[in-house]
Amino acid sequence: MVTKKGVTLMSIKLSANLWIGALLTAFAILTFLPFYYVMLASVSDSNLIKEGELLLLPRGFNLKAYGLIFDNPQFLHSFMVTVTRTVLGLGVNLLLQLTIAYALSKRYLPGRKAFMLYIIITMMFNGGIVPTFLIVKATGLIDTIWALVIPTAISTWNVILLRTFFENVPDSLEESAKIxxxxxxxxxxxxxxxxxxxxxxxxxxxxxVHHWNAFMDAVIYTSSADxxxxxxxxxxxxxxxxMAALMGDMSAMSEVSSLSIRTASIFLASLPIIAVYPFIQRFFVKGVMVGAVKG
Structure with a gap:
């Protein structure tokens, strides 16, 4: 039998859940709106956008900005370079960071504290752009795909997080395996x-995400169109x-505006990562708490 007090508690809990759900929904909408606006702007007439006539649906629908980008033969090549860089970077980074974190998670490792201190120092201080460029040049990595992968292969923060996660694995599992x-x-x-x-x-x-979005290292270490x-x-x-707009190139301006190109570029650059995220969301929800609880 449900008492009056129990009904009151259930009502309060239901009300709290509704408020929390409404708040989270509002945050989700606020997060999605900028991306949705960029998508709308990329397929709408830029003149109508400037006049403030773009609301929830595209106005003056056209795909000229995307056509201009896709028609450029350099687009597909650059896309494949970025995919290659991301795949290589992901593999190299994970291999190095996982193995380092695993070794540092072992309390019986000789010099463990010294190694950890050395790694933490690199988190606080770095050589800077010019010394790093000189090292990359001296090692012969300039104008190679490895110049975009190796200089950032180790992330101190990621190593610390992975080490903390490995330390939470019961020692009994390792001892049983060694037996x-x-x-x-x-x-x-x-x-x-x-x-x-x-x-x-x-x-x-x-x-x-880091390798997909990065471009400054490409500016510094590469000069080849390939x-x-x-x-x-x-x-x-x-x-x-x-530049075409500033120089008065009316033919380019009449076809596609710089605003349409900018918004289409943002949408295309963000789309692959957004498409991948749903497939790893279940892992991400658990993984965001890495290192939060120890013991």
Missing amino acids: DGANDIYIFAKIYLPLSLPAIMTIGLFIA LKVLQLFLRDMVIQME
């Missing part, structure tokens, strides 16, 4: 990696449209 004759490589691959999948997927998402990443290609295209 059965397993070596460190087998233990790492068959025990630690499967148990750490949420953390790995979360860190992997951060790494992939290594032009997607972000750099889209930036150059926007600059070309704005």
Whole structure:
């Protein structure tokens, strides 16, 4: 039998859940609106946008901005360069960071504290752009895809997070595996990696987003058109449209405005990462708490 007090508590709980749901829905809408506006602006008449006539539906629908981008033969090449850079960067970064974090998670590692201190120092201080460029040049990486991967292969923050996650794996699992004759490589691959999948997927998402969005290192370390990443290609295209407008090139302005090119570029650059996120969301929800609880 449900008492009056129980009914009151249930009513309060239901009311609280409704308020929380409404608040989260409002935040979700506010987060989605900028992306939705960019998508609308990329397929609408830029003149109507400037006049404030763009609301919830596209006005003067056209795909000329996307056609101009896709018709450029450099687009597909730059897209593949960015995909290659992201895949290579993801693989190299995860391999190095996972192995370092696994080693540092072992309390019996000789010099563990010294190694950890050395890694933390790099988190606070770095050599700067010029020394890093000189190192990349001296190692022969200039104008190669590896110049976009190796200089940022180690993230101190990611190593610390992964080390904390590995430390939470029960020692009894490792001890049991060693009794059965397993070596460190087998233990790492068959025990630690499967148990750490949420953390790995979360860190992997951060790494992939970094490599997908990065373009400053491409500006510094590459000059060949064969290594032009997607972000750099889209930036150059926007600059070309704005220069054409300043020079009074009416033919270019009448076809596609710089505003349409900018919004279409933002949408295209963001779309791949947004498309991938739903498939790893279940891992991300668990992985965002990496390192939050220890013991």
